[in-house]
Each structure stands twice: as C-alpha cells, then as structure tokens.
Amino acid sequence: MSDHTAFTPLSPRKAARLSVAPMMDWTDRHCRYFHRLMSRHALLYTEMVTAPALVRGGAVHLLDYSAEEHPVAVQLGGSNPKELAAATRLCVERGYDEVNLNVGCPSDRVQSGTFGAVLMRDAPLVADCVKAMQDAAQGVEVTVKCRIGVDEQEPQEVLPTFLKAVAAAGCARFTIHARKAWLQGLSPKENRDIPPLDYPLVHAMKAQFPALHLSINGGITSLDAAAAHLEVMDGVMIGRAAYHDPAQALLGADQRFFDVTTPAPTAHEVVEAMYPYIDARLAEGLRLHSITRHMLGLFTGRPGARKWRRILSEGATREGAGVALVAEALSHVPEHAAAD
Template sequence: MDWTDTHCRVFHRLLAPDARLYTEMVHAQAVIHGDRRRLLGFDPVEHPVALQLGGSDPGHLATATRIGVEWGYDEINLNVGCPSDRVQAGRFGACLMKEPALVAECMAAMRAAAGTVPVTVKCRLGVDEMEDYGVFLGFIDTVAAAGIDTFVVHARKAWLQGLSPKENREIPPLRYDWVDRLKTERPALRIVLNGGLGEVEAAVAAAQRLDGAMIGRAAYHEPYRLHLMQVALFGGEARPRAELLRALRPYVEAQLARGVALKHISRHLLGLFHGQPGGRLFRQVLSERATKPGAGWDVIEAALAATDPACA
C-alpha cells in the first residue's frame, strides 16, 4: 500500500513484459466513494493488470468489482492476507481467514459482478494459533466452492497481535511444503506462491513447480531482479539497467507535460542500481534533485552519469 501506483507499474512493465501486475490494496469503500481516477487510473501498457480489493461486505465488494471491471482491469483480487492493525480494525485482510464462510460469500458476490473477468484470492496459511494444514485446506475448499479457482498464497501464517506487518513478513516461518501439498491435493486449482521469493532462482523454481510466483517488495526495492526473473522464465537477453531506464523516457516526459512532478515517478526508480558501483550516488542524485520544482529528464541522466558505466 502507498507504493505500487501507476508510475511504478509502468516501470515494472518495462522490466517484465510478461508479468501480471497488481495494484496496491484498495478498500471497496474507497473505490465506491473515492477519487476513482486517482485510485483506479492506469496506463494501457500495464495490461495484464489486476485490481486488489480489501473489504468484508459482499455488497460493497460486488459494487467495487463492477467498477474495476468497467475501468478495464484484467483480474479482481481480494486480499485476505494483510495483517496490519488498520486493516484488522476495518475487519478485512488476514483476520478474515477466521471467517471462511464470509470470504466465500464475498467471493461469490464478486464473481457474480465480474462477468468474464477472473476473481481471485490472496491469503495466508492461517492466523494466530491456527497451525493446522487441515484448517487451511478447509478455508481453501470453502472459498473454492464459491467458484474461485485461483489462490495466491503467502506461505506464512500471520500473528494479528504482537507483530508488526514487517515482522509478519519475516518472523512466522515459511511453509512452502503446505502450498506444494495444496497443489498436489487440489490439482484443478491455480496456486501461486508468495513470500520469500526475492532471489531469481527461488522465484523461477516456484513458478515452474506451481502456477506462478508473486513478488512483492523484492521487485520494488531491487527492480532489476524483476527483469532477471522475466528473462529466466520467458527467455531473451538481459538488458542493461541504463537502457531499460531510458526506455521509460517517453512516459516520463509525457507525465511531466501533464504537470506530474518528477519526484512522483523517480521514487520508484531508486533501487534500480541496488548493490552496484555508483548505486548510492544514483539514489542520492534522484532523491535530492527530483524534488526540485521543474525537475526534468536531465535529473535522471545526471543520476545515470553517477553510476559505474560497466554496470549501467
């Protein structure tokens, strides 16, 4: 949330032409009552792109789904895996794993509203003391009975009390074996693995033995890895970082002409040279100069000039 806006997704589409992109989680009520152009607008190059919703009211989720379909999204996804306090207070996210019947009701309403557009779920293995594969399988079966065949599974459970969202991404142990077992026992379902897949080899292995791999913060903080995953899974030659970034120039200049400040785009580029010689200077130039009024493409060229030519 607050990270993957349309500028980020356009950049990621350049890096990974064959990936399916997801929005940040947007609450159904925000979709219904908020600024839809700001919340839902996206560039055509982003396709295929999924709208991820949060919420627990079947009627609201159905309405938000219809709106998402009208805006042209290729998939509508319900997040029942986010463990933050703010999400829990609104009775959505991971706490809904305790209420599989309600999730099934929500998904049935969304599916009815979506027409031919796929509706999917992102979930955890469980929450709090739930430490039973059978309970997890029961959740999947209950939701699948509502006509849902695609599940993105973050292969950790979530602690709703005592751990921050960051800790919930790191402390509960990963249980890939549960997800592999789920695919074996429910082969008709499409199962996508999420969690701990920041390394290219891990993501490729998951995508090859299951039905896909979802990459979150690793793709954001080290976006070049996303490009390497694209190459490993779909072929072709890896392109240099600078070449990829310069391919973004027409989009950046079009946005600047519309009055978008460079800082709103450049913040998504900071990790492109992560771990490379000159990477710190690249981030520094962008961070310091992109925030100035009237900043333009020359700032990005100056940042590129600060990197080691061998890495660019």
Template sequence: MFINQARRLAVAPMMDWTDRHCRAFHRALTTRALLYTEMVTAPAVLHGDQDHLLGFDAVEHPVALQLGGSNPAELAEAARIGAAYGYDEINLNVGCPSDRVQSGRFGACLMREPELVADCMAAIKAAVAVPATVKCRIGVDDQDPATGLFATVDACAAVGIEVFIVHARKAWLQGLSPKENRDVPPLDYDLVRRLKRERPHLNISINGGVADLDQAEFHLAEDEDGVRLDGVMLGRAAYHEPALLGQADRRLYGADTTDVDAFAALDRYRPYVAARLDEGVRLAAMTRHMLGLMHGRPGARAFRRILTIEAIQPGAGLEVLDRAVDAVREAEARREDAA
C-alpha cells in the first residue's frame, strides 16, 4: 500500500506550524514523504468550520489527519468527515502533553488508559476505509515505559490497529511545559526498537530528536539484531531547516531523481502562493513557513528579514518573495566572486 511506503519518512503534526500552507510548501520539496495536519479535536470537527479546519489542496497527498479526543463516537464521526475530505490516514494523538489537552482528556494522558485508546481506535477503524493509526509517547510521569507503551500498543493491536508512531520520550504531565517535554525527558530509542523486535508484524515508526536525514537513515537501517524500523518522523528539524526534505526522495525512497534545492522548491511553490493570494490569503501566512529554507547559505539572514518584515505589509505579493530570493542569489554571487 502506497501509504506504508510514504510513511518511511513523515513530517510530524505540529500545532501552529503544519497548516495547509506549510504542507503545500513541504510537498514542493518532497513528493514521497507523508505529511500530517496539526492536531484537530473531534469536537472542533463536529461543531466548527470544517472547511477551515480540514480543507487542503490536492497537491498535499499523501496527507494524514491527526485527531484529538477520547470519545469513541465523536472520534468515529470526525474520522468519517476527515475521510470524506480525502485524507489518506486518520491518526489519533496519544502524545500531546499540554494542559489544555489534558483538561479535555486526550493526548498523552490517554497512555494511562490503554483500553479507552483501543475503544477509540476500534471506532475510528470501523468508520473509515483508510488506515487508522496511533501516535503516542513511551509513557507518562512515573509510569514504567515498557509497561505503558506495550499496554497501549497491544490493546490497539487487539482491535486491528497495525501502525504506530512512537515519540521515544515520556511525557511529564506535571512539572514540565509542553516545550520542555520535547527536550527534557530522555530519549529511549532502544525501547522503540524492542517494540518492533517483539511485535514484528506491526508497522513502527520512530519520532523524537531526529535532527537530519543522516539520523533518519540510521534509524531505518537494520541493526545488529536484525531489527528494521518501518519509518521515521521528523518534527522541528523539517520545519526549521526544510531544505533537507529536498534530499528525502533520493536518500530515503531510492527515487532516481535530482534533489530539489531551495530555489527549485520555491519555483514549485510559487503557483500555490499565487492561487492563495488571489483568494485573499495574506502572503505572510505562507512565507512564515519558509524562513529556514536558506539556512546555512549566504544571504540567509537577508532572506529571513525580507520575508519577516515585508510579507506582513498590506498587499504584499510575489514581488516580496522575489526580492528575498534575489538577496540570496546576490550574496552567493559575491561569495563566488571573492573566491
């Protein structure tokens, strides 16, 4: 199934970041990787503006919808709606540690209730024809990670769930902020590999602390025990240095294609930007996702400055993007002349 091939590399769902404009931009860099929405709560889907929350451009495929919630009936209905919009996968968030998520009884706190997670997943699976998947932590607070992770996975596997994306850190619901929860709890990659080793029939992807494609390749390689993970999920690295995604199709999927450099990606993204501008979308809503595109290149600071300052101006259009690109090209030309 193409979706299983796609999830060899996925870009993580990230609140306030992986909106439809971000996903379309990332798709300009990689045609193969699986992209995820921001988490959308089931009640929001049922009672909110569905086109605003769920609408996306066909260019984004393959793309997964991540839901938050703990009511099986609500999640099933939200999943049906998401599938009708055309998402290629419905994913349940069992990993977010924020206070708002805990108060709604979803996210990482569900690691304490594996049977409820299984009930939710059974309802989602029954409601849609696309894959129903789980993204979880390895445990919460004082929970033993091996116990918490395996209990959640086994309960879901018992109702037919086959795909799990595991953030290889605990979530500390008390004492750490959501930001601290992304860095402070230690990573336990070995536990995720143990899960794959002991449950080889399941599709297991690893998430957390993966900084670049070198590390992604390491996680996808067969280890000394013959364990090979099925996928890697990149989060902040893909967002802050998106140019690395331009190498993904060749390096991780074996595609016989030329890497997509930053300039080529912008050329690909340009028609999308133009179409959204015609619809009244502000330029800054799209350019905010590309501030790290020129990371490490001459002119990167000027690129960021132009997009940050000029894209927010009323009526800002493609000419702003052109000026930002020209700043990089001119800086690179000066470096070549000085060499």
C-alpha cells in the first residue's frame, strides 16, 4: 500500500459522497484509522462528543486523532448556542475538516441533555445553534445530521420545515437518517431498526431543496446500495455495515465513487498496514484490544473468519499481546479465498 505522506485529502464536501456514520463506542480514532486504510477518500466522523464535556468538563482528549484520518469530521452534541460555539472553536483549533451537529441520536442520555433527535421539535433553536457554530468555525463547514421526525410528528411536514429553517441560518449540508426516532417506548437499539425507513421522502427533499448538499443514511449496507442512492442524492452515509462488514462497505469505494484508478487494497494488506500503527499505540500504553476490537468483522463471510475473530477476541486483552497475535490470526485467513 502506498504511504500517506504524498496524499492530499479531498474537501469534506467532496468526500461526503460516501461517509461512515458517527457511532458511539465504535468510531473512535483507532476505528477511523482502520477505515481510512480501506478508503482514502470517504469522509469519517468521530463518535458524538458533547459540548458540555469539552467546554465544562475540559475533556479535550476526546478530540485526539491521527493526521492520516483526514478528511475527518467531528460530531458535537448540545443545544446551547454559546457552548456549541466554544466547542466548535476547540474542534477547529485541532484541525477538524467539518463540525457536525447531532440532531438524530435518540438515547435517553441525549434527551436528558436536550439534544440529539429531540431537537427535531425545535428548528429555531437548531438554527440558532448552527449560526453560533458557524460564527466560531473560521470558515470550516458546519453541518447537521438529523432524523425525518420524532414521535407523533408527520415527517413529510416536519422535515422540509426543519431543513428550510436551518438552511436559512446558513447550513448548506445535511445528512438525513431516513427513520423517525421514537423517543418514548423504544430503546436506542430499537430506534435503529423498528421505525420504517422512508427513502422516498429523503429523495424528495433533494428535489425540493436542490441547492442543499444532502446525504442519506439508514439501512445502507453495500456499495451497490450506495450507488443506487447516489443517482438521486449528493452523498450516502453507511453506518453499522461499515463496522460489522467493513470490507463489503469500504473496499473498492475509492475506485467506484472517487475516480481512483489504482487497485483497492486487499483485506490482508489492510491488516498488515495496521501493524506500524498498532506498535505505535502499544508503545503509548494502549492495550491491543482497543484497536483490534474494530477489526473483528473484516473477513465476514470468508473462510477463516471465525478463527480470526476468536484469536483476536481471546488474545488481545492479554498482557503483552501485540502485532504477533494479529499476524497469527491473519495466517488463518486464506489470502485469495473469495467471499462465501
């Protein structure tokens, strides 16, 4: 694999043709580095970081990342415009390519802080937040990730009203999760599956707001599915599939969507390219498991996948575990075997 040093990242707007969703407990810096080895161009997002944690809690270590992750966006949670502006400044100082506001997360923790999906009920507040963030962003684009509605709202009425109000405050790029969020009666996990997807509504928003850059998210599991949406939308965001079956979701994406003519790396090459990164993080005191937990799904559907997962799952938490364990696990996966 070629090295990163001569590589110029795309702008986040161009990279947003394909992005990997912000996912709590999953898309940390080690996961993003791993995903970046599979696609040089897809836009990567941090886990949601709350503005209070940064501004009041001083938890700026949550913004740590590796330079190789660019183009990389940070997702903020919050509903206080001044606090979000202060958090945005911290993100911009650290060189993030985009700052995204979470208006989609349905968790109880998020609702109690009056941010996430519950903000779909208050478009004027979201507009105020976006304006404050933009004023602090020094030219870095501020974007919004939202749902099509919450609870008893009628998405076909709420979503265009929301987009119009927030766009009027200066937001020109949205990612729309094509499900309603049920804040009462469904767990966050159930909110990822039970409310029905409404792709036609999101597609209709692109027709209604042609000047906005709109990405679609929710239930998209493959590059073929992404390609179908890209016939209508500006961008596609892949979520859990990029974590559970990253090879299926990311390998070949650059060649398909970003006009890259060099061959995509193989899954084996991706693992081997992780070795220097693993060594560097272990030297800083990290445990191997913190990195390899994100790699377990790489060979999903291929011969040797079960052995790969078992060796890493059982061994990576042990004292002294390192690259040799990963190489051992990799040796059980035939290099040129086709997926089942």
